[in-house]
Structure formats: C-alpha cells, structure tokens
Amino acid sequence: MKEKVIYISDYTMEIRKLIGSNPLILTGSTVLVFNDSNMLLLQHRSDTEEWGLPGGAVEPGEKLEQTAARELFEETGLRADNFKFIDILSGEELYFKYPNGDEVYNVISIYQALDTYGELTIGDGESINLKYFAIDKLPINIDERAKLIIEKYLL
Template identity: 50%
Template sequence: MGYIAELREVVGTRPLIMAGACVLVFDERGRLLLQRRSDSGDWGTIGGALEPGESLEEAAARELWEETGLTARRFRLIDLFSGRDMYYCYPHGDEVYNVMAVYEAIGAEGTPQVNDQEGLELGYFDPEAPIEELNPFTGRVLAKLGYLVHAKRKEA
C-alpha cells in the first residue's frame, strides 16, 4: 500500500494538502503531451504526488517514467502553484488541495507509451487550441501558465 493510500485509510476522502510535480513535455512542433486519465476519462498533464523523502524533481522524473516511459536530460522549474484554486475532487470522492511544482522536461527521450494503470492513452495537443475533454485541474494550470486553453467537455 502506498503512502497516499495509507493516509486515506485514516482520513477517508477529507481534503489533504498534497505536494506534487507536473511535467510538461513538448514535441518539436510545440505540442504538449497529455494522458487520458483512467480515473476520469479526460486529458491531463503528466505528474503526481511526492513519495516520502522524494524531492519535487525526483517526483517529476519518476512520474514521467511511470506514466509515459520517457526520461529527460533535465527538468526546468516553470512555476509553483498553491491555494484555493488548486483544489481537486477525484471522481471517487477523494479531495485534495495541491501544491504543484510545474516542470518542463528538457531533452525528453524515448517513445511515449502508456506505462502504468493511471493512463488510458497518450497524445500530443496544441496547448493554444481547444482541447476536447480537458481535465479541469489541467485547464487551470495551463491557463495560469498563459496558454490559451479552452476546455471542451462532452455534452451528456
């Protein structure tokens, strides 16, 4: 059982303050790599929570590998986000207030492939064009970074 699962055993779905890293991977055409999330079915950035004793940059490298099979020569810190608008409620009810370090993967190497159970597929998207079924949290992060992101949700 992982660290977060152990915490959830104690606190249930109540809000946690969650520190984590988000990794932006751009291809040669400036498109952003996103993953279709298995928990919500929408498109989100690569990333996740820190493990005990792990640095933010180590978490970025681990999450990049776990979710895409890619490695990077280095990571460039773009920004750090926290606060009320970093709240997220997972589809199964777990609530978090994220403290998120956003990194750009420099010199990403490998062929992107779904490498764990957190993603259903990977794809590159123009970050300044409408993205169908964009995860709302990802939309907030990209908007804070100045991308002209327009989330388009599927009509029910």
C-alpha cells in the same frame, strides 16, 4: 530488522484509513513536455476520463524534481536530461475530488522537461491515451488543474 519502505500509495492509503475521504494536502510535480513541433503532451486519464498533464504525488523522501522525472517515466515512458522549474501553485483552485470521493488540495511544482527521449508508452494504468496537441487545438475535456496551468503559462 529492516524497516519497511512505505511508498506514497501505501502512505496515502494509511492516512485515508484515518481520515476517510476528507481533504488531504498533497504535494506533487507536473511536467510540461513539448515535441519538436512545439506540441504539448497530454495524458487521457483513466480515472476521470479527462485530458491532463503527466505528474503525481511526491513519495516520502523524494525531491520535487525527482518526482517530475519519476512520474514522467511512469506515465509516459519518456525520460528527460534536464528539467526547467516553472513555478509552484497552491490554493483553493487546486482542490480536486476524485471519482471515489477522496478530496485533495494540491500543491503543484511545475517543470518543463527538456531534451526528452524514449518512446511514448502507457504502462501505469493511469492513462487511456497519450497524445501531443497544438496549443491552439487542445481537447475540450481538460482536467481543471491542467487547464489552470496551461492558461497561466502557455496561453
């Protein structure tokens, strides 16, 4: 009998059944994407209605760079030939409480997508909009995690 494959959404839901909304430590990847004009791609999130960076949680058995590639495609429709590893962030400043009350402490692996291609496409239900911004003209309502990354590495 073939064993059922559990994806992160199922995996997280199973854990949430056991612990409720109490904090989880979630590992994931975030992707910095720049266009030819050196403008940064941001995602207007549907859950918080804030602007953030593309990214998400690691699926069981997945490598961090694979997560970056998968999330980039799922959330933006873009692909990249290469990814440059930037850093890993963790700690209290990466605590996040979702609108539904679920709490997480993120461990975020940051990558820059290089040699991107494809068309920007909203297809996963997590985005309201995708837009490139000049670093000196970012929107006001940026997700705290994205703001931390932008301030640390781009400003």
